[in-house]
Amino acid sequence: MNPSVAVVILNWNGQKLLEQFLPSVVQTDYDNLKIIVADNASTDDSVAFIKKQYPQLGIIVNDQNYGFAEGYNKALQQVNADYFVLLNSDVEVPSNWISPVIKLMESDSKVAVAQPKIKLYANKNSFEHAGAAGGFIDSFGYTFCRGRLFDALEEDNGQYDSDIEVFWASGAAFFIKASIWKEVGGLDADLFAHMEEIDLCWRLKNLGYKVLCCTKTEVYHVGGGTLNVGSPFKTYLNFRNNLIIMQKNLPFWEAFYKVLSRLWIDLAAWFQFAFKGQWKFVFAISKAHCHFFKYFFKTAAKRKKPQVKLSQHSGVYNSSIVWSYFIKNKKKFSEINRL
Structure with a gap:
């Protein structure tokens, strides 16, 4: 029998999704599968809808909205399986989307995390922002994807159809071995949402584990189902969390000068938003x-050995994206220097 897989969809007021x-999702073709909706204290009729329309699914109801990170931590404490799949509620999947990823992960005990290709629901020929064909990072902690640099999305013409080691996998369709999830304690709840999966992958890579992208299957993501691109709160989370994960995971002196460099680069973004009169984003960066x-020393206490130089990891662009x-x-991943 195949390894057991639990697909867990975290929901907050997402009945329509x-x-x-x-x-x-319920038409998935996999012979050892459970599907669970973990609800983050929704105030709509999500839970009633699941109970009525999908009584065969598992339901976990959190007592409050814990955000993405702690919401999943709370839910997965109650789930038993060999593999966890964290799946966004705004993702469409083909029937055979699980088996190729599990087969790839089973081939190597050091593989901890993987993702399928993440493509755009509205244009299924295009890669999607949150994951594309695997996540990468540059020397200053800026994240991007194979198939997506900043807001430039590429068409998928098979140019990235290789199952390679990447730096991070997308939280939109995130496969992880359950034993390894438990080993490292899951996601960092203080991040709340955004970049928490990158932090988790970074911690795992520092421990010697691998993160892969399986290109033999793909899923289709709407994106922005909870926070859209134009949300100041999303800007706040991205700027804040990027600094936090650098402080947590880089060796001390590398963290010192790279975080300092990022603060100056962020200041340039601050002035750009101010010049355009986009004050809500100016405030978001300042916040x-x-x-x-404010929480510098709390984050410092989370630093754990080993901490590996960023340049020694796979999936790193040793320059400035x-x-x-x-x-x-x-504007294309294939145009930047070889990784």
């Missing part, structure tokens, strides 16, 4: 920096 996308310094994209006008 569940109505739209659950039908594809992110204030939070980072900001420089390559905005100054050198490199």
Whole structure:
């Protein structure tokens, strides 16, 4: 029998998304599967809808909205399986989306995490922002994807159809061995949402585990189901969490100068938003920096050995993606220097 797999969909006031996308999930072709909806104290009729329309599914109801990170931590404490799949509620899946990923992960005991290709629901020929064909990071902690640099999405013409080791896997369809999830304690609840999966992958890579992208299968993500791209709160989380995960996971002196460099780069973004009169984003960056310094010592206490130089990991662009994209006008992953 295949390893047991639990697909867990975290929901918060997402009844309409569940109505739209659950039908594809329940048609998944895998012989040792359980599907669970973990509800983050929704105030809509999500739970009643699941109980009525999908009584065969498991339901976990959290007592409050814990966000993405702690919501999953709370839910997965109650789930038993060999593999956990964290699946966003706004993802459509083909019937055979699980087996190729599990087969790839079973081939190597050091593989902890994997993702399928993440493509755009509205245009299934295009990669999607949150994951594409695997996540990468540059020397200054900026994240991007094979198939997506900043907001430039590529068409999928098979150019990235290789199952390679990447730096991070997307939380939109995140496969992880349950034993390894428990080994490292899951996601960092203080991150709340955004970049928590990158932090988890970074911690695992520091421990010697691998993160892969399986390109033999794909899923289709709407994106922005909870927080859209234009949300100041999303901007706040991204700026704040990026600094936090760098402080947590880099060796001390590398963390010192790279976090300092990022603060200056963030300041440039602050002035750009101010010049455009986009004050809600100016405030979001300021708030992110204030939070980072307020909780600096709390984050420092989370630093764990070993901490490996970023350049020694797979999936790292040992240069500046900001420089390559905005100054050198490199808009495709294939156009940047070899990784």
